[in-house]
Amino acid sequence: MRKAGLMTLAVLAASISGWVGVNAEDADPKRAQTARANAEDFAAMEAATAQGVDPATMSQWRRGGGERGTDGVAEELEKHKVTSPTGNAHLIGKGQGATYGNVTEHNVKTWDRETFKAAVEGSRVFHSSDELGSEIGVSCDMYHPDGSNTHPETYPKFQVQLGRVALLRDMINWCIENPVKGEVLKPDAPQMRALEAYIYAQRKGTPLSYGKR
Amino acid sequence: MKRRPIIKSVETKYYEQRDALFQGLQNLDRRSFMKVSMAAMTAALANGVEFHYHNFLPVNVVNAAPKPSLGGNTSAVGEAQSQDFTFAYISDSHLYERELNDRFVRQLLRAVDDINSLDPQPDFVLYGGDLAQLGAPEELKMGAEILKSVKAPVKMMVGEHDWFLDMGERWMDLFGEPSYSFDHKGVHIVVLMSVNEADFWTERGMTPEERMLTVAGLDNGIQSRFEVGSQQRAWLHKDLEKYTADTPVIVFSHSPLYHYYKPWNFWTEDAGDVQAILRRFENVAVIHGHTHQMLTNRIGNIHFHGMASTAWPWPYAPEGLPALTVQMNRADPFNASDGLGDGTVHVNPDGLVDKLYNLWNRNPRQVTSRYVNSNGQDAIPQQPNLKSY
Numbered sequence: 001m002r003k004a005g006l007m008t009l010a011v012l013a014a015s016i017s018g019w020v021g022v023n024a025e026d027a028d029p030k031r032a033q034t035a036r037a038n039a040e041d042f043a044a045m046e047a048a049t050a051q052g053v054d055p056a057t058m059s060q061w062r063r064g065g066g067e068r069g070t071d072g073v074a075e076e077l078e079k080h081k082v083t084s085p086t087g088n089a090h091l092i093g094k095g096q097g098a099t100y101g102n103v104t105e106h107n108v109k110t111w112d113r114e115t116f117k118a119a120v121e122g123s124r125v126f127h128s129s130d131e132l133g134s135e136i137g138v139s140c141d142m143y144h145p146d147g148s149n150t151h152p153e154t155y156p157k158f159q160v161q162l163g164r165v166a167l168l169r170d171m172i173n174w175c176i177e178n179p180v181k182g183e184v185l186k187p188d189a190p191q192m193r194a195l196e197a198y199i200y201a202q203r204k205g206t207p208l209s210y211g212k213r
Numbered sequence: 214m215k216r217r218p219i220i221k222s223v224e225t226k227y228y229e230q231r232d233a234l235f236q237g238l239q240n241l242d243r244r245s246f247m248k249v250s251m252a253a254m255t256a257a258l259a260n261g262v263e264f265h266y267h268n269f270l271p272v273n274v275v276n277a278a279p280k281p282s283l284g285g286n287t288s289a290v291g292e293a294q295s296q297d298f299t300f301a302y303i304s305d306s307h308l309y310e311r312e313l314n315d316r317f318v319r320q321l322l323r324a325v326d327d328i329n330s331l332d333p334q335p336d337f338v339l340y341g342g343d344l345a346q347l348g349a350p351e352e353l354k355m356g357a358e359i360l361k362s363v364k365a366p367v368k369m370m371v372g373e374h375d376w377f378l379d380m381g382e383r384w385m386d387l388f389g390e391p392s393y394s395f396d397h398k399g400v401h402i403v404v405l406m407s408v409n410e411a412d413f414w415t416e417r418g419m420t421p422e423e424r425m426l427t428v429a430g431l432d433n434g435i436q437s438r439f440e441v442g443s444q445q446r447a448w449l450h451k452d453l454e455k456y457t458a459d460t461p462v463i464v465f466s467h468s469p470l471y472h473y474y475k476p477w478n479f480w481t482e483d484a485g486d487v488q489a490i491l492r493r494f495e496n497v498a499v500i501h502g503h504t505h506q507m508l509t510n511r512i513g514n515i516h517f518h519g520m521a522s523t524a525w526p527w528p529y530a531p532e533g534l535p536a537l538t539v540q541m542n543r544a545d546p547f548n549a550s551d552g553l554g555d556g557t558v559h560v561n562p563d564g565l566v567d568k569l570y571n572l573w574n575r576n577p578r579q580v581t582s583r584y585v586n587s588n589g590q591d592a593i594p595q596q597p598n599l600k601s602y
Contacts, residue, residue, distance in 0.1 A: 079433045081476070127430060136314035137346070142525050145432040145477055149528035149543070149601070161547040175546065 063190050073120045080123045081146065083201045085115040115197075122198025123147075125191045132191070133182035140175065140195075147202030154212040168196055296398045301328045301365065301557045304341025304502040305522035307374060308352045317346070320523045321359055324555040327571060329364050335557060336397065338365045341502035341520045342372025342408070342467035348425050350383050357387050368395075372467040372502060373408040373439070373478075378425040392445055394452050400461045400564055403452060406445060407466040407481055408503075410437040431477050431527070438475065439468040440482040450490050461564020462491065464499045469519065471512060474530035479504055491515055496564040506552070507570055509580050510535035516585045518558070518568040526552030529601040537589050539580070541572065542599040548574055 053061075076082075088108045095102040125131045126147065129139040144150050152168045159166040162174060169187055172195055176182045185192040221229075306321040328338055340360060345352035353375065360367050369388040376384060381391060391406035413436055414424040428436050441449070453462070464470065470487055473479035481487065491497045497515045505527040508519030517535075526544045534540075544552030554572040561567065565582030572578060583592040 079427070079430065079435055081432075081434065127432075136316065137309050138314070141430065141432055143528070143544075143546070145527065148531065151602075179546065 072124065073117055076120050076124045080127060082116070082119050082123050082198065083204045085112050085119070085201070086204065088112065118194060118197040119201035120198075122194035122196070122201070125194050126198050129180070132176055132180050135181045138180045140180070143179070147199050150199045150203070151212070152196075152199045152203050153206045153208050153210075155210060157211045157213065168199065172196070172199075297560055297562050298336045298398050298400075299333075299557050299559045300337050300339060301331060301335040301555065302339040302341055302500065302520050303328060303360075303363075303523060303555045304339075304520040305343040305372065305505055305524055306356065307343055307346040307522075307524035308356050309346050310349065310351050311355060317524045318355070318359070320550060320553065321356070323550075323573070324523045325359060325363055327555050329362070331557070334365050336365065338363050338367045339465055339500065339558075340367055340369050341465070341500075342370045343374040343502065343522075343524075344372070345375050346524075347422075347429060348375055348378030348383070353383050353387055368402075368404060368465070370404050370465050370467060370502070371406055371408070373410070373428050374425075376408060377410070377428040378421050392448065398560075400463055400560060401453070401456050402463045402465065403449065404465045405441055405449070405467075405470075405487075407441045407468040407470060407487075407501075408439045409442045409445075410439060413437050434476065436478070438480050438482045439478050441466075441470075441487050442483070446483065446486055446490060449487070453490065453494075456494075458493050459495050461560070462494045462497045463560070463564075463566065464491065464497065466499055466501045467503050469501045469504060469508070469510075469517060470499050471510060471517060471535075472533065473504070473508075473510075473535065474533040477527070477530060479530055479533070488512060488515060498558075498560075498564075498566040500558060500566075500568075507539065507541040507572075507578060507580070508535070509537045509539065509568075509585060511537055511585050511588065516566065516582065518566065518580065521552075521554040521556060521570055521572060523553055523555065537585060539578075539594045540597045540600055541570070541578065542575070542597040543601060550574055 088103075088111055089105075091103045092105050092108055093102055126140045126144075129137050132139060140147075155168045155171065156165050158164070159171070162170055164170075166174075169185075169192055172192065173184045177184050185195075303321070303324040306317060306324075308317050308321065311318055328335070344356035344360075360369075371381065371384055371388075371391045375381070376391075385391065392404055394401065394403040396402070410428070414427070417435075419427065427433050430436075456462070466481075468481045469479060469484075470481045471484045472481075492513060495514060499515060499517045500520060501517065502520045502522070504519045505522035505525065506519060506529060507521070508517070510517040526541075528543075529538075529540060541552060550573045552572065554570060554575075556571045556577075557569045559567040559569070561582060565586065567579060567581040570578045570580075578594055580594055581592045584594065
């Protein structure tokens, strides 16, 4: 845990040093080098005085994307198209003005960005046999390119082979256990949440028709 | 009192006709009668006329006469006339190494069993491409060994999953040239390498494995669209030069050679150019892989038929599905190997093809040349009751 915490600081320091080199006074290369060396010193200082970050916080940070953060999003979007969330721009300036004030543009951008990130993370898991824990190298996109043919709008529906009324997550788990041959996911597992987000995202605009076969 | 209409039985009609014929002959004396009947018989036999057993009227018997030899400069075809024949196909097996995934291996073995137990045996077996999943030497080697147990001769074709790990080095070592042509019973058959892609990996500094993984993702947008390429189109043009327009032509291709759905590379970028080269022939059939589904299309003189996969079925694309296609039922995830299979193609004497999909766990489906030629009016295959949505 401590190492990971220190790694973050190193990344932070590296990004700071990059930022430091941009100043006009640092145009002189020797000076710039000194500036960078200082950033490294700073990183060392930080490392020496760093406190271990508690495991719960670390795992929460990792769940949010960890070091990948928003970088992973660009990489994933280069490969796969993910439907963007329904826009909320029409809500800017609205609201009752109570406790949190009216909706601002910053709010709308945050909601849309975070929602989209969840769907993109789902795309990443969907297309990765490793993330799904497949023992046979199979990933969801082998039967469902771009999340097609998943029909999330038809759940809940009775599925005789599962012996009960299934939700989308039950079907996902059945697929992970059988064709994909991975380990079943807990309903609240980050991969399950991501997969659901992606599958719903790709079917945006389809009317709900629960029970449809 | 109303008179009830008299309905004559077939037997009654037969005897009435027979009596009428002999009545007419009775007016002749015996010698003339013999002359007439002999002449009639001879004439009848000369014209292929027989007396049908159902009625006593002479009926012309139509024989499917073989086409006259293609004369002139078609020495490549020789004196072989177009006879009808059948070939089988197995396609898109996507083998992983056996230790990792034996499901795809078992499915390919099942297809090989199917083809080997056909009686009569097909003239040859087309392998439709994507033998390996990640182009690995072990995958290709295992696939080659499995295909050795096919009794009929195998004609190999390459798919993108075979190619992009090492740009086809290993595949060519095992199977030879990726594009070639041959003649069979009066039909000219061309095998194309139609999954070339413009270089997308060098600028990204991808390793061969990364390049292969990119191409292996059907919906991975980084890869380029498939194309036959100008070099191979030139080769195709030259190869077809010496054949007359009435020579039946069959093209084997991995990508569909038309534009179906671009995001999934159900697409050949230079399809228009390839179709232009094929346009002058009367009857052309394209048998293609890659789409893992029942697929039918017609563009002008060209009939397009997709092959089923032995590994997994693809869903129908959200748009671009050719109007002629009669879908196969949605694959049932709870039914292993549903939507998969192999099949045969029957080539008629005129070169038109009837395509049989031997779908495992389902009734076989046939898409005939009559259906495609009539633009979907005649001989319509059974409609699915579980369409894609």
